[in-house]
Amino acid sequence: MERCAAGKARKRLGSLWTAPGRDNDEMRRLRVAPLDTTRGGWSLFQLQYRTGSTGSAFRVSVGRMNQSLADRGNVMLRTIASVMLLCCSANAFGQQPAEYRSKNFLMRTDLSKDQATALLEKLETMLGLISKYWAVPNRQRLECYVVADLKNWPANSIDPRALESLQAKSGVTLAGAKRLRNQTVVRAISYSTAHKTIAQHEAVHAYCYTAFGTCGPQWYAEGMAEMGAMWIEGETRVTAPRYRTEFLRRSERKSIKDITQGQTGKIGSWRTYSWRWALCHLLANNKNYAQRFRPLGMALLTRKRDSFGNTYGKYLKEMEFEYNFFLDRIQPGFDVAACSWDWNTRFRKLKPGKVNKSIVRANLGFQATGVEVVAGETYKIATDGKWRVEKDGAQLTATGDKTSKRGVLEAVTLSKYQLSKPFEPPASGTFTAKESGDLYFRCRDSWGNITDNEGQIIVSVSPNTAD
Numbered sequence: 001m002e003r004c005a006a007g008k009a010r011k012r013l014g015s016l017w018t019a020p021g022r023d024n025d026e027m028r029r030l031r032v033a034p035l036d037t038t039r040g041g042w043s044l045f046q047l048q049y050r051t052g053s054t055g056s057a058f059r060v061s062v063g064r065m066n067q068s069l070a071d072r073g074n075v076m077l078r079t080i081a082s083v084m085l086l087c088c089s090a091n092a093f094g095q096q097p098a099e100y101r102s103k104n105f106l107m108r109t110d111l112s113k114d115q116a117t118a119l120l121e122k123l124e125t126m127l128g129l130i131s132k133y134w135a136v137p138n139r140q141r142l143e144c145y146v147v148a149d150l151k152n153w154p155a156n157s158i159d160p161r162a163l164e165s166l167q168a169k170s171g172v173t174l175a176g177a178k179r180l181r182n183q184t185v186v187r188a189i190s191y192s193t194a195h196k197t198i199a200q201h202e203a204v205h206a207y208c209y210t211a212f213g214t215c216g217p218q219w220y221a222e223g224m225a226e227m228g229a230m231w232i233e234g235e236t237r238v239t240a241p242r243y244r245t246e247f248l249r250r251s252e253r254k255s256i257k258d259i260t261q262g263q264t265g266k267i268g269s270w271r272t273y274s275w276r277w278a279l280c281h282l283l284a285n286n287k288n289y290a291q292r293f294r295p296l297g298m299a300l301l302t303r304k305r306d307s308f309g310n311t312y313g314k315y316l317k318e319m320e321f322e323y324n325f326f327l328d329r330i331q332p333g334f335d336v337a338a339c340s341w342d343w344n345t346r347f348r349k350l351k352p353g354k355v356n357k358s359i360v361r362a363n364l365g366f367q368a369t370g371v372e373v374v375a376g377e378t379y380k381i382a383t384d385g386k387w388r389v390e391k392d393g394a395q396l397t398a399t400g401d402k403t404s405k406r407g408v409l410e411a412v413t414l415s416k417y418q419l420s421k422p423f424e425p426p427a428s429g430t431f432t433a434k435e436s437g438d439l440y441f442r443c444r445d446s447w448g449n450i451t452d453n454e455g456q457i458i459v460s461v462s463p464n465t466a467d
């Protein structure tokens with residue numbers, strides 16, 4: 001068992017260290033990326049590969065060497081290390097560094113004992129969630145340095161490769177592999193400033209390195225590290241802070257292609273990370289894509305043959321629509337799962353005399369009716385039922401709350417992946433379709449606030465033919 005696992009790890013590391021020229025070019029570019037410390041979030045990302053005393057020639061040939069080394073099984077591989085650097089701003093505290101342990105972490109920090117204990121608890125919770133998600137237990141205690149103020153640390157107490165980023169109020173994860181006898185041992189040490197959720201973000205990288213030998217492509221590595229840092233079990237709502245959701249909603253949109261191909265802006269900027277997080281959050285939680293996202297991630301981490309295009313190529317139009325729908329409305333509390341689009345219901349034009357009934361639940365996004373409306377045609381509508389737009393709130397009909405307009409029955413039509421402007425059909429009466437398309441209803445409420453809604457309304461739609 002051990003040999004088998006070691007062999008797999010060796011294979012993965014072989015390909016990790018022999019990344020093609022394009023990746024190495026990118027890494028060189030990343031190393032000179034200027035700092036952006038204008039905002040409190042992520043401000044720099046750097047990625048380097050380092051080689052041992054055998055130098056860069058060793059790096060490009062290790063993939064081929066590994067097999068023969070494995071066959072001989074008696075050669076020690078020299079150190080190979082990769083370096084991931086992440087930066088952020090930090091607050092200073094004042095405390096001599098001390099060591100704290102939990103089941104999965106060894107933390108050296110100048111935070112107070114209470115702060116360190118609280119952070120270890122958060123890290124353990126997060127590690128439990130991510131290792132459950134990837135279904136690979138953490139294999140070794142992860143070392144992490146959490147720095148409140150570098151002045152508190154004696155000279156030589158921190159790896160010099162981490163100093164630059166820590167001095168710039170940033171973070172770094174160093175990961176290396178050693179071949180000892182017949183086993184490849186991966187070790188990861190993370191260094192982070194004691195600010196926001198950087199220690200959690202770095203810990204995701206450290207876990208991925210030790211569990212898989214890689215963190216996957218950057219969009220996935222950073223998107224998932226951001227997800228890990230904000231993860232709450234069973235939570236499909238957006239937990240990102242408002243400054244990030246405002247940025248994503250208001251700024252010039254990056255496409256899915258931009259994100260997966262690394263064209264999301266300045267390397268290391270929290271803005272860049274926000275795009276990656278947004279895509280990962282959508283794919284991990286939207287009911288149309290979640291089931292395929294985990295296997296895709298596993299394939300990326302274990303270097304099996306799979307890609308974003310292979311997994312989602314057939315669904316790209318739907319995904320682009322939902323991605324834009326999500327980002328047009330993103331705010332803390334937006335529930336990606338509840339707002340998953342229904343692509344399965346078949347829509348038809350109503351024949352004379354036909355009445356279409358559909359259930360509209362208050363705690364979901366737009367819901368398919370199965371009715372295709374035609375611009376200029378008039379339809380009869382009737383509603384039955386009540387809902388609430390907050391827990392234990394007032395019961396409302398489809399006319400909603402007259403003051404706040406919450407709880408109103410809201411309609412849109414969808415045609416060729418384009419949504420109409422929302423409109424309010426009457427609770428009872430007739431409405432004329434302004435645009436042709438598939439008809440969807442929802443209970444109007446703030447997009448960040450629908451999950452506590454209760455109740456449902458049955459909506460009947462029929463052609464307004466002369467009786």
Ligand SMILES: [Zn+2]
Nearest residue numbers: 086205222225
């Ligand atoms: Zn990262």
